[in-house]
Amino acid sequence: MAFRTLSLFAAVLLLAACETPSDQTGTVSGEGAAGKSSSVDRGSTGTTATTSTPKRPLSTILTVDVGDRVFFEFDKYSLKAKARQTLERQATFLKNNAGVKVVLQGHADERGTREYNLALGDRRANSAKDYLIALGINPNRIxxxxxxxxxxxxxxxxxxxxxxxxxxVTVISEGAGS
Structure with a gap:
């Protein structure tokens, strides 16, 4: 008998926990961008839910939104127009995030000797650094x-x-913790 009563009580609780659908002609406000709050008005229910979207890491913003790499022609270290555009976006990002320091990593393809490619990678990283400096970025940050x-x-x-x-490739080395 006790089991039957307990089962009946559990069934009543489950049914009571179910909410009947209400008219949810609500409005949504807020931008929903990284770090922004948004609120949802549930219409006639009178409830408002506020959620906060977690802020994306600066390294993700640099990689996904800005672009963290520029490419070069074979055996060259001069910047192409597309590379300059990417570096201009990086300069804007760095100006907007004054506490950020970066490492510019120079890379080469597999052709050539190890020593030659290390020197070529260095020249490529320096080309990117020089352009960022020309755009107003403090050289101490690079x-x-x-x-x-x-x-x-x-x-x-x-x-x-x-x-x-x-x-x-531009990688954040300091100041990404915001």
């Missing part, structure tokens, strides 16, 4: 390193892979 051919982004021995490996 460090360079060359990996040469030691850290390919794409494995392969063809032009498609090589073109992705001839690059300079």
């Amino acid at each position: 460090t360079i390193i060359s990996y040469g051919k030691e850290r390919p982004a794409v494995a392969g021995s063809n032009e498609a892979a090589w073109s992705q490996n001839r690059r300079a």
Whole structure:
């Protein structure tokens, strides 16, 4: 008998917990962007739910929104127009995030000697650094390193892979904790 009463009581609780649908002709406000709050008005129910979207890490913003890498032609370290556009967006990002310091990593494809590619990666990183400095970024906020051919982004021995490996990558080293 006690089991039957307990089962009946549990069933009543489950049914009571179910809410009947109400008229949810609500409005949504807020921008919903990273770090912004948004509120939802549930219409006639009179309830308002407020949620806060977590802020995206600066490293994600740099990589996804701004662009963290520029590419070079074979055996070159001069910046193409597209690379300059990416670096201009990076300069704006750095100006808007004054506490951020970056490392510019220079890379090369697999062709050539290790020593030659380390030197070429260094020249590529310096080209990007010089352009950022020309755009008003303090040189003390930029460090360079060359990996040469030691850290390919794409494995392969063809032009498609090589073109992705001839690059300079901007990585946040300090100040990303906001």
